[in-house]
Amino acid sequence: MTTRRNALMALGAAFAANSIPVRAQTPHELPRLGVLHPASVEDSAVYKALISGLSERGYVEGKTIALDLRSGNGKPDALPMLLSELVRSKVDVLLVVGPAAVRAAFAATRTIPIVAIDLESDPVKNGWMGSLSRPGGNVTGFFLDLTGMGAKWLQLLREAAPGARNICLLWDTASGGAQLAATKAMASAFSIEVQTVSIENWSDFDAAVNAAVRAHAQAFVVLSSPTAFQYSARFADFTNHNRIPAISPFRPFAVAGGLMSYGPDLDLFFRRTAFTIDRILKGAKPADVPAEQPTKYELVINQKAARLLGLTIPPSLLLRADEVIQ
Numbered sequence: 001m002t003t004r005r006n007a008l009m010a011l012g013a014a015f016a017a018n019s020i021p022v023r024a025q026t027p028h029e030l031p032r033l034g035v036l037h038p039a040s041v042e043d044s045a046v047y048k049a050l051i052s053g054l055s056e057r058g059y060v061e062g063k064t065i066a067l068d069l070r071s072g073n074g075k076p077d078a079l080p081m082l083l084s085e086l087v088r089s090k091v092d093v094l095l096v097v098g099p100a101a102v103r104a105a106f107a108a109t110r111t112i113p114i115v116a117i118d119l120e121s122d123p124v125k126n127g128w129m130g131s132l133s134r135p136g137g138n139v140t141g142f143f144l145d146l147t148g149m150g151a152k153w154l155q156l157l158r159e160a161a162p163g164a165r166n167i168c169l170l171w172d173t174a175s176g177g178a179q180l181a182a183t184k185a186m187a188s189a190f191s192i193e194v195q196t197v198s199i200e201n202w203s204d205f206d207a208a209v210n211a212a213v214r215a216h217a218q219a220f221v222v223l224s225s226p227t228a229f230q231y232s233a234r235f236a237d238f239t240n241h242n243r244i245p246a247i248s249p250f251r252p253f254a255v256a257g258g259l260m261s262y263g264p265d266l267d268l269f270f271r272r273t274a275f276t277i278d279r280i281l282k283g284a285k286p287a288d289v290p291a292e293q294p295t296k297y298e299l300v301i302n303q304k305a306a307r308l309l310g311l312t313i314p315p316s317l318l319l320r321a322d323e324v325i326q
Contacts, residue, residue: 030066031281034091036082036105038072038098038174039202039227045252046097046117046226046270053274065281072101074202074227076174079104087112093280095273098226100174102128106139113286115276116141119224119249119264120175123291132291140276140286142269144293146224146249149263150183153221153247154190156262156299159317160306161245164219166193168212170235172225173200179223202227205234213242220246222253224263232256236305245309254300254325259309264294298322 037044047069051061059065068089070082083104086094094114096105099121105114106128116123122145123129130136132143157164167187171180180196187194197212199205212220220239222228228235229250236258239246248254249263272292279289302325306313318324 030062030064031093032066032068032089032091033093033095033277034068034070034086034089035095036070036072036079036086036097036101037226038076038079038101039074039230040071041069042071043230044097044226045229045266046095046273049267049270050095050273053271054277056271057274057278059274059278076100076200080107083108093277095277098174099126099176101226102126102139110138112138113280114139114141115273115280115286116143117226117270117273118142119144119146120179121145122178129291132293134287135289135291136287138286140289140291142273142276142292142294144264145178146263147178147182149224149249150179150221151186151189152262153249154183154186154192156260156317157219157221157245157247158190158192160247160260160301160313161219161309161311164245166195166216166218168215168217168220169194169196169223170209170212170220170228171196171198171223172202172228173198174227175223175225183221183223199227202231205231206238209235209238213244217244220244222246222248222250224249229266232258240305240308243309245311251298251300254302254305254323257302257305259302259305259311261298261300263297265296265298266294268296269294300325 035041041047072078087108094105096102097117099118102116102118123143128139197208199208232250232252233256236253236256240257245259247260251261254261299321300323301321
């Protein structure tokens with residue numbers, strides 16, 4: 001009788017297992033991705049591209065992956081504490097944006113995989129990885145040391161606004177000084193007078209750029225940083241209001257009404273982060289995942305801004321543009 005009863009119970013359990021839908025994973029059982037942005041995660045192009053890329057790889061936020069988001073709100077001093085929170089929350093992978101966030105992540109953990117997006121510094125020189133092709137530690141990701149771009153920005157600005165001889169370099173201190181030093185060196189080679197405006201806390205943005213205007217800046221070069229990226233539209237409004245030509249690495253600056261942008265195709269670049277995160281969640285080690293660099297660059301010229309500034313863009317420059325906004 002006992003044997004028969006056990007057989008019936010086993011049969012009933014098997015039937016139930018096949019007829020009742022499997023219970024969905026709770027958020028605590030999902031793979032956890034921690035995201036740290038020095039400005040605002042939800043407003044960033046990184047976040048939008050990440051969500052799109054994750055979707056392409058079959059991930060749905062809250063259903064098949066949990067996202068733990070942290071924003072620095074333009075305050076670099078807040079990043080180490082935010083990183084500590086993410087480490088304590090036991091995320092499976094960290095996605096961090098900008099050199100200050102990478103430094104904080106590298107200091108916080110040597111075991112949690114870190115996928116970095118950093119356009120401003122050299123990860124090998126900083127000791128975060130052995131080489132781009134063989135990182136060798138817990139950091140991989142997407143890097144572009146933009147120190148060599150300063151000459152290009154100055155050249156393009158000189159072609160578009162040849163009368164500008166006093167050029168202001170706007171830079172984010174959290175991104176480090178390598179890009180600034182390289183651009184200043186190129187300005188000296190071009191016999192261009194430069195002044196610098198450093199922004200440590202982006203709540204001081206208005207005061208900083210207005211001080212440059214009072215110091216008779218005739219043009220601006222925006223150096224790369226994640227927070228500068230998110231201030232693109234605001235800075236475009238500022239340059240239009242003050243009738244000052246400027247160039248930025250970021251396409252949204254030109255789209256929002258700034259004169260020019262020249263830099264990598266960041267939307268394509270950022271979408272690749274989902275592919276790397278997916279590989280790591282499926283078992284790949286960051287030490288064995290080569291870091292990537294952008295391969296496509298875009299020159300965008302805003303003709304409406306040029307007319308507002310009283311500039312005539314040379315036809316040779318317009319022909320080189322990937323996009324001309326009328």
